[in-house]
Amino acid sequence: MKLRRWLFALPALLMVALFVVVPYLNIVLMSFRTPSATAIYGPGFTIQNYARVLTDSLYLGLLKDTLLYALATTSICLLIGFPVAFHLARTDSRWRGLLYAGVLSPLLTGVVIRCFGWIVLLANNGLINQLLGLGGLGPYRLMYNPVGVTIALVHVFLPFMILPVMNSIQSVDPRLGEAARTLGASGLRSFVRVLLPLSMPGIQSGVILVFVLSASAYIIPMLLGGGQVSTMPTVVVQQLMGSLLWPFGATLALVLSLTALALVALFGALTKRAMRRVA
Amino acid sequence: MSRLRIEGLNKAFGGVVAVQGLDLDVAEGEFVSLLGPSGCGKTTTLRCVAGLEEPSGGRILFGEKDVTRLPSEHRMIGMVFQSYALFPHMTVRENIGFGLEMRGVSGTDADKRIAHVLETVQLKGLEQRYPRALSGGQQQRVALARALVAEPELLLLDEPLANLDAKLRDEMRFFIRSLQQRLGITTLYVTHDQSESMIMSDRIVVMFGGRIHQIGSPEDIYNHPASAEVASFIGQANMLKGRVVESRDGVATVETAWGRFSCSTNRPVAVGSLVTAMVRPEALRLTNGADRSDFSGRILARHFLGNVVDYRIALADGTVISVQAMSAGALPAEGPVSIKVDQDKAWLLQ
Numbered sequence: 001m002k003l004r005r006w007l008f009a010l011p012a013l014l015m016v017a018l019f020v021v022v023p024y025l026n027i028v029l030m031s032f033r034t035p036s037a038t039a040i041y042g043p044g045f046t047i048q049n050y051a052r053v054l055t056d057s058l059y060l061g062l063l064k065d066t067l068l069y070a071l072a073t074t075s076i077c078l079l080i081g082f083p084v085a086f087h088l089a090r091t092d093s094r095w096r097g098l099l100y101a102g103v104l105s106p107l108l109t110g111v112v113i114r115c116f117g118w119i120v121l122l123a124n125n126g127l128i129n130q131l132l133g134l135g136g137l138g139p140y141r142l143m144y145n146p147v148g149v150t151i152a153l154v155h156v157f158l159p160f161m162i163l164p165v166m167n168s169i170q171s172v173d174p175r176l177g178e179a180a181r182t183l184g185a186s187g188l189r190s191f192v193r194v195l196l197p198l199s200m201p202g203i204q205s206g207v208i209l210v211f212v213l214s215a216s217a218y219i220i221p222m223l224l225g226g227g228q229v230s231t232m233p234t235v236v237v238q239q240l241m242g243s244l245l246w247p248f249g250a251t252l253a254l255v256l257s258l259t260a261l262a263l264v265a266l267f268g269a270l271t272k273r274a275m276r277r278v279a
Numbered sequence: 280m281s282r283l284r285i286e287g288l289n290k291a292f293g294g295v296v297a298v299q300g301l302d303l304d305v306a307e308g309e310f311v312s313l314l315g316p317s318g319c320g321k322t323t324t325l326r327c328v329a330g331l332e333e334p335s336g337g338r339i340l341f342g343e344k345d346v347t348r349l350p351s352e353h354r355m356i357g358m359v360f361q362s363y364a365l366f367p368h369m370t371v372r373e374n375i376g377f378g379l380e381m382r383g384v385s386g387t388d389a390d391k392r393i394a395h396v397l398e399t400v401q402l403k404g405l406e407q408r409y410p411r412a413l414s415g416g417q418q419q420r421v422a423l424a425r426a427l428v429a430e431p432e433l434l435l436l437d438e439p440l441a442n443l444d445a446k447l448r449d450e451m452r453f454f455i456r457s458l459q460q461r462l463g464i465t466t467l468y469v470t471h472d473q474s475e476s477m478i479m480s481d482r483i484v485v486m487f488g489g490r491i492h493q494i495g496s497p498e499d500i501y502n503h504p505a506s507a508e509v510a511s512f513i514g515q516a517n518m519l520k521g522r523v524v525e526s527r528d529g530v531a532t533v534e535t536a537w538g539r540f541s542c543s544t545n546r547p548v549a550v551g552s553l554v555t556a557m558v559r560p561e562a563l564r565l566t567n568g569a570d571r572s573d574f575s576g577r578i579l580a581r582h583f584l585g586n587v588v589d590y591r592i593a594l595a596d597g598t599v600i601s602v603q604a605m606s607a608g609a610l611p612a613e614g615p616v617s618i619k620v621d622q623d624k625a626w627l628l629q
Binding site: 173175176178179180181182183184185186189193194197198274 | 329330331350351352353354356357358360362364365366367368377378381382425426429435
């Protein structure tokens with residue numbers, strides 16, 4: 001019986017091993033290679049790549065910026081996603097299906113198309129600035145800067161926050177909030193003491209998903225940053241494709257992955273207490 | 280002075296009327312049940328009193344104070360929900376302490392009150408458990424303790440026993456009632472279970488389709504139902520139709536196709552009018568012989584119910600009635616039988 005279960009999981013395990021574990025090991029290996037001007041990497045191994053990333057303020061700054069984008073995106077997604085998730089979870093409106101489709105809509109087209117959509121809106125002569133212009137305002141610089149990148153990141157990753165949070169809220173009995181009210185809690189206190197802790201499983205998943213996805217986003221900072229915004233992923237691709245510095249690119253990618261992983265673990269540890277009580 | 284007063288309460292949900300022109304006074308320390316089938320508006324009424332629904336019309340007063348627009352958290356009520364609605368992420372102690380904390384009671388005062396209420400509901404020793412580690416009956420007691428600990432002016436219970444198994448439900452009926460009497464707390468109780476409301480209440484409010492059909496003591500409702508609907512919702516009832524041939528001093532004699540009988544009434548009825556009398560199955564007496572009985576019938580079936588025996592009896596015109604007699608001296612399972620109506624227990628319906 002147990003063996004049979006394993007057999008069913010085998011195709012997936014093989015896929016993961018082949019396309020995730022092996023490439024990752026390859027990247028780890030690559031990050032210890034020496035650079036070469038003529039081949040992908042030179043002879044022998046070195047830790048020089050790591051030394052460079054971890055001591056050069058340019059790369060540390062880049063890492064900080066990337067994580068700040070991810071943090072900002074995650075916070076904004078949580079802030080604007082929670083009310084939407086709450087409404088979707090609790091509404092009995094006949095438009096529920098439509099609302100749901102609306103939430104999923106950012107996932108319906110490719111990220112490149114969506115970025116061009118934002119360019120149309122945010123450009124100096126784009127729709128938003130034209131409208132502001134009618135009121136005698138602007139034009140404001142809304143893209144090729146951190147603002148544009150953050151707007152697009154939030155738009156693209158918002159569903160990854162809303163869906164898990166909505167699931168969590170759906171599993172919370174609406175009577176709990178009412179019970180809190182009858183016991184003397186204001187709407188705000190009822191939210192903070194009852195709904196919020198009980199939605200933690202969804203908030204945790206959503207925060208981790210959005211954080212990891214936005215920290216590793218490449219196309220959005222590329223297109224909406226227009227070369228003015230650098231993040232770890234854009235620099236990694238520059239190293240690989242532009243400078244053909246594969247070992248150093250691999251190191252940058254790994255440092256980003258490990259830092260993000262460490263932050264996720266830290267977040268998990270901080271929310272562990274709340275999670276244990278909910279589960 | 281009434282502790283709770285509901286005046287002309289109306290509540291509609293998007294055009295669907297749930298409660299219509301409901302008036303009710305509940306005295307200090309009284310236990311009043313709202314009884315009716317599902318969808319009769321009893322829960323909506325309770326939720327309006329709790330401040331969880333906003334009335335479409337009418338007023339709700341606690342004592343002299345109009346609370347119609349007062350948010351739930353300022354009403355000083357304790358409410359027990361059908362699902363208990365215990366906070367799953369809090370221990371028993373934290374669940375019970377929640378209401379105290381919200382009302383600014385803390386420290387040793389809170390500890391003392393929690394310990395006291397835990398003793399009252401017999402849950403000592405379970406303070407650190409989470410609700411999921413409790414049985415249904417224990418969860419029920421925690422919900423009660425949580426509702427009572429802040430000493431509310433009014434206790435509201437929404438079908439609190441519906442999720443318990445039969446034996447525990449019987450126990451909890453007596454437990455809640457005696458607790459309520461001991462604390463002297465004014466209580467509004469919602470149920471669709473007529474025997475539950477009979478056992479527990481000082482007065483019962485019978486509701487159908489968003490309106491009150493009758494308010495009265497359990498005895499009153501059972502013996503003197505205001506309508507055929509009330510009569511058949513509360514226990515079993517035989518409806519006997521006939522024409523009044525004599526009426527005096529609260530007694531009416533009714534003539535039917537199969538004989539005549541007398542019943543009580545609280546109103547003057549005109550001789551010759553068509554009426555329906557409600558006779559409880561235990562208000563009919565069966566005899567073998569042809570003594571001075573009111574009418575006769577034929578036994579169709581006999582069912583042993585433990586404390587009583589239930590007979591299905593066909594009358595001359597085919598009407599089938601139910602008669603319950605004590606087991607002793609049981610009659611045969613079929614055949615002719617004489618029936619006598621207990622005049623005090625037969626009631627002329629409006």
